[in-house]
Each structure stands twice: as C-alpha cells, then as structure tokens.
Amino acid sequence: MSISKIRGCIGCGECVQACPTDVIRLNKSDVKAYIAYPDDCQMCHLCRMSCPVDAITISPEKSIPVIISWG
Amino acid sequence: MNNKSKLYYLVPCGIFYLAVPLIYMIVGDFPSRTVLKEILSLATVGAFFLFLGQFYLSRINTVTLKGQNYSKVVKLHKIIGYVCIPIIFLHPFFIVLPRYFEASLDPVDAFWLILTTFDSKGIILGLIAMALMILIGITAILRKRIHMKYKTWRTMHAFLSLAFIFVATWHAVDLGRHMDTFFSEYTIFMSSIGVVFLMRTYFFNNENKEKTHEE
Ligand code: SF4
Ligand code: SF4
Numbered sequence: 001m002s003i004s005k006i007r008g009c010i011g012c013g014e015c016v017q018a019c020p021t022d023v024i025r026l027n028k029s030d031v032k033a034y035i036a037y038p039d040d041c042q043m044c045h046l047c048r049m050s051c052p053v054d055a056i057t058i059s060p061e062k063s064i065p066v067i068i069s070w071g
Numbered sequence: 072m073n074n075k076s077k078l079y080y081l082v083p084c085g086i087f088y089l090a091v092p093l094i095y096m097i098v099g100d101f102p103s104r105t106v107l108k109e110i111l112s113l114a115t116v117g118a119f120f121l122f123l124g125q126f127y128l129s130r131i132n133t134v135t136l137k138g139q140n141y142s143k144v145v146k147l148h149k150i151i152g153y154v155c156i157p158i159i160f161l162h163p164f165f166i167v168l169p170r171y172f173e174a175s176l177d178p179v180d181a182f183w184l185i186l187t188t189f190d191s192k193g194i195i196l197g198l199i200a201m202a203l204m205i206l207i208g209i210t211a212i213l214r215k216r217i218h219m220k221y222k223t224w225r226t227m228h229a230f231l232s233l234a235f236i237f238v239a240t241w242h243a244v245d246l247g248r249h250m251d252t253f254f255s256e257y258t259i260f261m262s263s264i265g266v267v268f269l270m271r272t273y274f275f276n277n278e279n280k281e282k283t284h285e286e
Contacts (some may be wrong), residue, residue, distance in 0.1 A: 005102055008248035010191040014176075031190050039208055041174035049174065050186075052181035053166055055248065 002043040004059040009033045015047035015056060023047070080135050080144075087261065088124030092116055095257075096249050107172070112249070118158035119243060121151050123236060123258075126265025131229065131272040146228040149211075151256070156208045159239075193246035200239040207231050226273070233269055236262050 005022060006015075011031035015024045024047055025036040033055070035041075048056040093113055103109075126132065127146045130141055163185060170178040188194050207228065210217060214224055240262040244255045 007102070007250075008246050010185060010188045010194055012188045012191070014184065031192070037196065050176055052176060052184040053246075054104075054108070054175075056168070 001057050003035055003038060003041045003047065003056065005057040006055050007057070008053050008055045010053055010055075012052060014050040018046040018050040020044065020046065022023050023032060025048065080139055080220050081147075083135065084124050084127050088120045088127065089117060092120045092254070092257070095254060099249065099254070100250070101249055102267060105169060105172075108169050109186055111162075111168065114158055115161065115162040115165060116247075116249065118155040118162075119239065120258075121155050122159070122239070123261045123265060124153060125232065126236075126268045129229075129268075130225075133267045133272070134268075152208070152211065156204060159204060163197075191246075196242035196245065197240050200235055203231060203235040207235060229269055229273070233266065236265055 006024075009032040011026060011033065013026050013033070015033055016026050021037070021040040021042055023037050023041045024033050026032070027034050042056060043058060045058060048054075048058055093116065095115060096116055104112075125148055127135070128144055128151065130136075130145070136144055163182065166185065167178040167181045168183055170176060175181075176184075185194065186198075210224070210228065210231070217224065219227070240258055243258060244250050247254070247258075250258070
C-alpha cells in the first residue's frame with residue numbers, strides 16, 4: 001500500500017478518474033473520496049497530482065521494492 | 072491598575088485562540104508537507120482562530136474584559152479584523168499556490184475546479200462564509216459613510232459575525248485537512264464561546280444589553 005490518507009477532500013472526483021487501478025472511490029453520502037482498495041495502489045502519484053486541494057498523501061516510506069531480473 | 076495587569080486579558084486569548092491551535096497543528100499526527108504549505112496552513116488556521124477570538128475581544132465580552140479600557144480592546148479588535156480578512160480571503164489561493172512549484176495540476180485549473188465543485192457542501196459553505204466576511208469588512212470600513220445609527224450598526228456587525236462564524240466553522244470542520252476529532256471539537260467549542268457571549272448580551276442580560284448599546 002502506498003496511498004495513505006485523504007484529508008480535506010471536496011469531492012470533485014478527479015482522483016477517481018485519474019487512478020489507473022481503481023483504488024479510490026467517491027462516497028455518495030458525504031461526497032468525499034476514500035481509499036477503497038489500498039493494496040492495488042501502484043504509487044503512480046496520478047491521483048495526488050490531479051487533486052486540486054492537495055488532499056491526498058502518499059506515504060514515501062512505502063515504496064515498491066526495486067525488482068531486478070535474475071540471470 | 073498598572074499596565075501589566077491591564078494586558079492580562081490578552082493571555083487567555085493568545086493561548087486558546089492562537090497558541091493551542093497552532094501548536095496542535097505542528098505536533099499533531101498530520102501528514103507532513105513542504106515548508107511553504109505548512110506556513111500557509113498555519114497562517115490560515117491562525118487567522119481563522121483569531122476571528123473566533125474577536126467575540127472575546129469585543130464589548131460583548133463583559134465577563135473577562137470587566138474594568139478594561141474598551142477603546143483599546145476595540146482598537147485591537149479592528150487590527151485583528153483588518154489583518155485576518157485578507158488572509159482568509161486569500162486562503163483559496165494559498166491552496167493552489169504551491170502548485171506552481173511542483174509537477175501537478177495547473178494552479179489556475181485547480182482553483183477553477185475548487186470554485187466550481189458545487190456538489191461539495193464545504194465549498195458552498197466556504198463561498199457563503201467568504202461573502203459574509205466581505206460584507207462584514209466593507210460595512211466596517213464604510214461605517215461612517217453608511218447612514219446608520221452606531222447602535223444599529225453594531226448589532227448588525229455582531230449578527231453578521233455570528234452568521235459568518237457559524238458558516239465558517241462548519242466549512243472548516245468539513246474541509247479542514249487538520250480537522251481530526253479533537254481539533255473539530257475544539258474549533259466548535261471555541262466558536263460556541265463567541266455565540267454564548269453574543270446571546271448573553273443581546274437576549275439574556277438586560278443590564279449588559281444597555282451597557283453594550285451605550286456609545
Ligand atoms: S498513486 Fe496511482 S495507483 Fe495509487 S491511488 Fe493514486 S492514482 Fe491510484
Ligand atoms: S481529487 Fe482531491 S478533492 Fe477531488 S475527489 Fe479526489 S481527493 Fe477529493
């Protein structure tokens with residue numbers, strides 16, 4: 001998991017559109033984004049970059065380990 | 072009364088309306104961001120809490136300001152008002168300003184998106200609060216040019232401020248990135264103190280009502 005928090009969301013839905021792996025959903029009752037499938041996050045930062053109010057935090061410490069091909 | 076003791080009333084104001092919120096923002100468990108973003112957030116929250124403190128620093132506070140020189144208190148009230156209004160007015164720009172220095176959405180597009188997200192209760196409340204704040208500012212600056220008795224103007228100012236604080240507090244609790252349970256409750260509590268002062272003056276205390284309405 002890498003996307004960690006959404007705070008101060010205005011519910012514009014930009015991050016939902018931007019996420020390639022459908023991690024974020026919009027809660028219909030309070031019209032705010034929430035992290036629905038954190039394990040699917042690819043840390044592409046597209047959601048963070050598209051958020052107008054900078055509401056999304058992506059944990060820097062949870063980075064994908066570097067994968068080196070063997071042989 | 073010496074000068075030192077005259078300033079005692081400022082101590083609780085400084086602690087509860089400035090130090091506590093700012094310290095909580097600094098030491099609380101919030102995602103860390105760039106220095107610029109943190110400074111802009113501190114300025115916004117500081118200005119907002121000073122607005123809440125305006126009820127404390129006004130003639131309706133006949134509890135802790137008893138025996139104080141009201142003209143000095145009112146002077147401070149005006150200075151805080153005129154400093155905080157521009158900060159709060161600019162805070163939507165503060166949100167998008169750091170976007171000029173990072174790879175992300177264009178700041179102008181971000182700003183437009185914020186202003187046009189009418190599905191958000193927080194945005195609607197913010198726009199109403201902004202309109203009320205501008206109205207308060209304009210009627211305060213042009214007080215002498217408005218053909219209105221001082222007493223009437225002061226009542227209008229008090230109730231416009233009450234409406235502003237109610238809507239702005241709701242907006243802040245709904246959208247504030249630092250609004251966890253403690254901070255939300257603290258903000259609502261500090262706003263309620265102003266409401267209590269106002270209710271007490273205008274609805275429940277005839278003696279104070281007369282005093283407050285004196286020029
Ligand atoms: S970082 Fe990328 S994958 Fe992860 S939630 Fe954001 S857009 Fe989706
Ligand atoms: S882009 Fe930001 S403001 Fe818009 S829904 Fe996503 S988290 Fe909320």
